[in-house]
Amino acid sequence: MVDLRVDAVSKRYGETTALADVSLTIADGEFFTLVGPSGCGKTTTLRAVAGFESPTTGEIRFGDREMTGVPPEDRDVGIVFQSYALFPHMSVAENVAYGLRFRDPPDGQSVDERVADLLDLVDLSGTGERDPSELSGGQQQRVALARALAPNPQLLLLDEPMSALDARLRERLRQQVKQIQSDLGITTLYVTHDQEEALAVSDRVAVMRDGRVEQVGTPQDVYRRPETRFVAEFVGENNVFEGRVAGHAGETTTVTVDGEDLLISRVDATEGESVAFCVRPEALSVVDGAADGSGGDTADGGTLDAPANRLPADVEYAEFLGEAVRVHATWNGRDLVVRLPNEPDDAALTVGFDPRSAHVVEGDR
Amino acid sequence: MSWVERHALGVAAAATAAVIAVMFYLPVGIVLSEAVGIAPGFPPAVSLDAFAEVLSDSFYVGALAGVGADPFAVSRHADNVASWAAAFLAGEAGLPSFGLFGFTAYQALLSTVASVALGLPGAYVLARFEFPGRRTIRSLTILPFILPSIMVAIGFIAMFGRRGVVNDLLATVGLGPIDVMGTLSIVIVAHAFYNAPLVTRVTAAAWESVDARTVETARSLGASRRRAVLDVVAPQLLPAVLTGALLTFVFTFMTFPIVLALGGLRLATVEVWVYNLLGNMNYREAAALATLETALSLALTYAYLRYEARQAAGSRGANPLQRVPLFPSLGALRSPVRLGVLAYAAVVVVVFVGPVLSMVWTSVTGPDGLTLAYYEFLVQRQAEGSAVQTKPWPAVRNSLTFGVATLAVALPMGVAAAVVTTRKFRGRAVVGALAMGPIAVSGIVTGVGLLLGPVFGIPLGGGWRLQVTGATAIVAAHAVAAYPFVTRSVAPLLGRLDPAMVESARALGASRARALVDVELPLVAAGVVAGAAFAFAISVGEFDSTVILAEGSQSYTMPVAVERYRGRRLGPATAMGTVLLVVTSVSFVVIDRLGGRFERG
Structure with a gap:
């Protein structure tokens, strides 16, 4: 596990500025959420941390390690997307085991033991032989979580993981994710446009707008003591x-x-x-x-x-x-x-x- | 992770670019430099005389020759146009002729009209009616596209020739004979054979993706059934029809074997004339002509690609129009629409099934009824032919060898090009257009360029020469012609994959190349195999560049053998054509089983 520093990161595509001088410090083991309307730069930030976008300026550090130029496969992060992105030509167990082709399971476990452990962790024991398409949306999302966690990554990145699910399921799943996260103590960066979700699960929240961070604080801080009019109106009604x-x-x-x-x-x-x-x-x-x-x-x-x-x-x-x-x-x-x-x-x-x-x-x- | 694995994709893309550069753009450049007559020295002296000669020769450009000779005498040309227009309106002058280029464009235009006219009803039947065998017929529409053109020409001769099947049938009822060989009509029907199914495929696909709810909305707003079709369906079909028409025009503008075999020099198009000039060793004029032709077809293809890019790839409507049964009852046959469908089916049988069946039939019938004499001729020629004669077995062996070699080269090239062009990056449009260049350049041009360049040898300085054998050049020409079809089979499927899938694999520790192998390729396997079958079929059927590169060598293939046997009697050519048909059909079965998706490109 490791702390994450985003230091003065900017990202420009031609004339468009996606990120303007974003700085964040996320403590080891913290559940940190980026929240904001679409196009605010939250997903770009997450993708820069994962290594899918390279910052135009600024640095990203995992602990002491500066990550510029490190390709995604060498960053040791687990990522879960809104679309699940399960591999449809592999069984559930093969999906979860995929990352173990490149990194050994922790604690000297065998691949099969690790897969069984992870499926158990997300409450899906016994589904290993099934095809992802046979599972419900919520189950598929839990498989994606198990797959991301299987190689024991140092960071967990969640990109709108609940947005494709219905409201009731979303509430249940987010508490399950939160529980797993705090049990494992894994540093987590969570991206959502849903401010209620951000308040419900996070240790701290960064509200973003137009590629900038408007306010960072605990959910209570940003709700009760919004610093800007934008935060006041975006987080809850005002x-x-x-x-x-x-x-x-x-x-x-x-x-x-x-x-x-x-x-x-x-x-x-x-x-x-x-x-x-x-x-x-x-x-x-x-x-x-x-x-x-x-x-x-x-x-x-x-x-x-x-x-x-x-x-x-x-x-x-x-x-x-x-x-x-x-x-x-x-x-x-x-x-x-x-x-x-x-x-x-x-x-x-x-x-x-x-x-x-x-x-x-x-x-x- | 090794350097090689980390950069595997970049290496593959660079290798692909190198092959395309050396085996396509270099030969095309050589043709161009031959035409401009580059003289040694620095800077090299360039002469545009060859172009000027072509453009001011009324044989090539007809009434435009004066313009080509003196392009800046605008007022004189305007006066000429005005006086012609006056004479024309007074009924004293006919339409002007525009020479070889004018005729080539004219026959391409007629062929396009014929292909659209023959193809559109097919799209209507396939998209709007349900009947037994519909899926099979739909997948059969890919077949003409991969049938070797020289074989189709032989089929048309076997059917419509002076002693063809049609005249035999007419004679039994005391009619005929008709003689259509060497006429423009038969060339145009043969072009429609090739291109009408293309129009059918792209239009049917567009029709099936029309969302039924848009029609229902129009009806609920007060539009009649007919009006809803006119206002809502037709505009959604128009882009597909235009796509089919534009591609047809490009393909028939560059037509070669069909005209060579069915029309001869009397109906020569630009492409046939280039071939004729080459036979007379007139490289400079051939190169100038080929360059002008390429410039025209490149401009058309560029227009097509621009147009295609603007049409957002329409996804299949979640809610397509419901098909109606074609023959719900016997009584329904009396409806005019269904009678029309029956009449159309008869035309389809004559145009599409007739030539192929006629070829096979002619190969097993002689003056005295059924015979295997023509196949025996093939066997005998194989056993007793002299070294300079064209033998059947080397032709079959060469075709298969070149086909497999083409597959081995074109498949990785096509996949690499698909991966590169489905990525978003600056300059993607340019790279995509460069990669699709071979579609717009005729096999004759590539063949001439390869012959004049790598086959004759290119001095590299320091005593080194770049020189390849005829066989290598043929495989290169085939691979360059075939890989765009691999790309077009794979890229749309690749483009529809969720990018998060590759990103998940990479975050889990897979290199980019490993993610391609583990995740993307298994998911687009159908497209890869279809592309492979395309590549193989195109190599087996390729005629234009092969006939140039195989001249005087032992590297002739089945289509070249068919053309050489055509010389004296039709029988042996039809027998060789039937062998070719069998080989091509096997490729087709593979394409069909694994789902060719050319029309979704």
Whole structure:
């Protein structure tokens, strides 16, 4: 096992820049995820680590070893693709054994023992003689995982491995992958466009956009403390407000948004400076619209010095999600998303939020 | 891992490029340099006189000769065109003639029209109707493509000749005789024999990939059945029809054995005339003519490749149009469409089955009924023939030897070219076009170039000479002609493989070459074997360059022997042709069993 360093890597194809100065450090044994919309460079990064793309500039290191010019077959990585890429002319066992033609099984095991162990690890004992096409999609993906792990690689690379599977299976499989990963303690680079999946399994996440890394952090960090407006909106849903600082009072700062004053936790900004902040849909709640100025219905019982924020909004439509209702509304001509326990009774409602639940983000680049 | 294994693919690609360069581009370059008459010295003096002579000779270019002689006298030429147009409109002048080039293009155009007319109904029947034997007939459409052209010519003579099967049949009912030999019609029918199945294959494949839902959508939006076909199906077929037509034009523009055997010098095309000039040792004029012909066909092939590249390789529709039974009941035979299909079937039998059967029939019938005399002639010639006579067994042996040798060379070349051209890299289009060059250059040109260059010997300096024997040159010419078909059989399958498969193998420790052997080749095996059968069949049937390179040597092959036996009586030639048919049919069975996929190229 080994740590992985991606150091100032850029990749250009003619005029197009796929990666612009990407740097990442992934600790030994860490489950690290690259997440972002399609075309953000996450797959290019993974392919550069695997040796299928050579960086235009920058370095990739496995431990102390600089990997420039090392062909994929000498990198000792296991890779799993979205398409499974099982060899259709080989049985399941032959697929798993393929990498053992080039590297000896660990711990003096025989090839057959190793294959049996791996199929057991992914819960597919007894399927060795079958053809890959006889297995379901989820089973095929587990064969691909067993094949990638069989030669005991120093790195595991997973390129959208769940995207071709249905939602329920995806949830089960990702926990299985996570379990195997932490049992083996193998350094893992995982690529997905699905931010929920990224939050669910990763030790740390890098959010990418347009060939750059926007933010690196634990799932909790990127969800609760997004650094940029892009991260705030890409990871989960968010309401982003832009305005100018009107003044500070105690623990709060007043921000004027479209002529309305909103209170957020105190920020380090001078009066008149423009700021953007976000409030999660679940941090918004319904307050009594009639009792204007009387203090809001805050999460911890309304012990604020200043009155809570009150936003009279018009309901556009509501989506019933089962465990909650997602309400799309407009306030002052801005779209708001609110997550409520029940459908709203009226076409109009007033929502409020605790100043402490607002989080300041960097505006758009 | 050794250096060799790590770089095996690069080495194979470099070797392929070297063979193509030395055995194809060098000979073609020699033909060109012969034509421009390069004089020694530095820089070498180049003379374009030979081209000027050809282009200003009304024998070659007809009414354009004046333009060729003085290309910049634009206003005079315009005046001439205007006065001709006035005379033509007044009914005082006919269409101008454009000489040998004009005639070659004219017969190619007529052949293309005939091939499309004969091929399209076949595509309709194969794509839209279900009937017993449909799959067999569909796979039989590859057959004409690999039948040796000289054998087909013999078949047409056996069928339509003065004493051919048709005239025999007409005589029994008191009609005839008809004499179509040496006419343009018979040449065009023979060209349609070759190329109509090509049109059928590419069009049927396109028809089968039309998604039935597009038609259903059009119908639901208010289009009538006829209108939906016109608006939705026809535009999806058009590219395939144009592809077939363009290829047909290129092939028939370069036609040689068909015209040589059925038309003679009176109907000479450019290619036949080049051969004739060579026979008269007029290398310079032959080279100039061959160069101009090659330039034209290269331009057409380039246009074709550009066009093909723009047509995204249509994948088979997940939901193809449903076929209807051809003969659901006896009563259905009264429908005009089905009567049309029956009439078409009759034409198909006459044009396609007739010549082949006639050849076999003629080989076993004499003036006094059934006979094996012609086969006995072959055996006797083998036993008693003198050293300068063409014997059957060396012809068979040479054909088989050259076929196997061609296979051994063309297969790795074709696979290497397929691997290289399915990769994405800058300049891929150029490399792909260079690799497909041999399709656009006639066997005559390659043959002449090999003869003038490597066979006569090329001084390399320091007392070294590059010189190859006639047999080596023949194998080289065959391999160069055949490998594009290997590439075209393998590349589409290779291109459809999930690239993640090779990447998985490499991440697991396989070198690029090892991944090719372990993963890709087993998965495209059908294409490799089909390509191999193509290569073998093309070598066995190749005539154009072989007849030049085998001249005066013991390296003659079966098609050359057929041509030499044709001289006196038809019988021995048909017997030799039947032997050739058997050998070619075996190759066909292999292609069919393993799935030839030329049309998906």
